[in-house]
Amino acid sequence: MANPRHRHTPSRRDKRRANWFKVATPTFVECPECKEPKLPHRVCPNCGTYKGRKFLEVEE
Template identity: 50%
Template sequence: MAVPKRKTSKSKRDMRRASNSKATRPNLMECPQCHEPKLPHRVCSACGYYKNKEVKEVN
């Protein structure tokens, strides 16, 4: 069975672990009512519509 010759430093260990967790930008889509960018499956903050129905009144 293989055994490491030297201890892996904290820096090397953390670099290896961090390589898999890259920050990604959220996917934005266009609101069909007001054409503002919004997150998918969320109520539009600009017009208050979700699935072509007004669910929140926006002033």
């Protein structure tokens, strides 16, 4: 069976874990319609548009 030969040092362990916090941080882009921050590749929850088309009815 493949097993780790040596225990990694705490600094090596921590360097590995330092990366996944970057992935867990949510990314936001500016909506081209209303300039609000929104998730990329998603319909904007503020104005309900994506790629210049309206997908959701938003109460004004």
